[in-house]
Amino acid sequence: MYDETTIGARLRTLRRWRGMRLVDLAGQAGMSKTHLSDIERGRKALDRRSYIAGLAAALRVSETDIVGGPHLTADPVQAGPHGAIPHLRMALQTNSLDQPLCDRARPLTELVAELGAIETMRVRCDYDALGGLLPDVVDELHVHTANPVDEAALGLALRAMVDACVTATHLASNLGYGDLAHLAARRAWEAAACLDEPVEKGKAAFVSVLTMPKVGSAGSWARSLTAAERAAAALSPHAVEPVGVQVLGMITLTASLSAAAMNNHSSAAGWLDEAAELAARVPDRPTSAWMQFSATNVGVWRVGIGVESGESGRAVAELAQRVDETRLEGVGSRRASFLADVGRGLARDRGTRDLAVRYLRRAENVAPQRIRNDARVRETVAVLLQQATSSAGGRELRGMAARMGVPH
Incomplete structure (x- = not known):
C-alpha cells in the first residue's frame, strides 16, 4: 500500500x-x-x-x-492537463521579448480577450481547457512585444504578457512542474521590468516568491521571506487603487507562509494581520479580485498557514468555521484549496479523520484536475488509507487513491 x-x-x-x-x-x-x-x-x-x-x-x-x-495516472482527468506542458515549456523557453520564434500572431485585442477567458478557466481549475489555449497566447504575445505598432500597443502587450505568465506559473506549479513555474515567473518579471509600473512588478514578484526553488539549504525559505518583504516595501507606497491593494495583499500572504515554513510563527501571524488590514480596504468579493484577495481569502490562508504551523485538527476546524464558504462559490481554485487544507488538518487527529475524508472528497468534487495533482493531498490520502478502519471511509479513500495514483 x-x-x-x-x-x-x-x-x-x-x-x-x-x-x-x-x-x-x-x-x-x-x-x-x-x-x-x-x-x-x-x-x-x-x-x-x-x-x-x-x-x-x-x-x-x-x-x-x-x-x-x-x-x-490512468485517470484522464488527472493526466489530461499535463498534455499542455511541452507546448508551454517551448513557448517560455524559446521566445524572448525582442526575439520571438513564433512568426505570426492574432490581433493583440483578440489575445487580450482570450486571456480573460483563460483567467476564468484558471479560477475554475479547468486546466484542460486552459492548457489548450495558453501556450499559443504566450507564443503570439512575443510577436507583439517585439514588433509593437506603437508605444500604447507595447504597453498593452507587456501587461498581457505579465498576466499570461502569472497564469502559466499557477498551471505549472499546480501540476508539479516547479522549474517551469519559476521560469514563467521570471518571464513575468522581465515583462514587468520593461513597463516600470509598480503594480505589474508586484504581480510578477508575487509569483516569483511563490516559485523560488527550495533546495537543500536551511536558507531557502528565508530568501523567499526576504523577497516578499522587499516586494511589499516596493509596492506599498503605490497600492492606492483596488488592484494595487490586492496585489500587495497577496504578497503579504506569501510572506506569512514563508515565515510559517521557517517556524517563525509570530512573524507569520503579523503578516496575516497586515493582510487582514489590507483586505478591509477592498470589497470582500473573491470572484472579482486579483488572485481572489479579500477578507474571505485571508481567512482561507489562515487555515492553510495554521496547517503549516502544525495546528491540531480541531484547531483547524475552528479556523475553518470563520470562513464564509458561500463567498467562494464560483471560485473553484480558492474553494478547493480551502477544503483540501481543512481536510489535511483534520487528518492529523484520530477523532476527525472521517470528517477529513469528507472535506477531501468535497475538494476533489470542486476541482478534480487540481486536487488529483496535489502532492500534499495525495500524501494525506495515502496516510489516511493506511489508517482507515471503517469500511465506508476505506471505500471513499480507495476511490480517491485510485484516481490520484496512490497504491491501494
Missing part, C-alpha cells in the same frame, strides 16, 4: 542513501525520532513545509527530491 512512490518511502530511501540514522536525521530536521519513523512508515503525512525544508537541508537534496515531481 505505502510503496516507493510515496513520500515516506522515498524519504527512507534518501536517508539510507546518505547513510544517516533515523535519530540523526530527525535531530537535524528539528523533529522527533518517533515522528520521523511514523512518516517513513506511512503512519503520518509529511505535509509541513518546515519539516520538508529541514529534511531537505539535512539530506542535502532539493525538496522535490523528497516530495516528488509530476505524476501521471
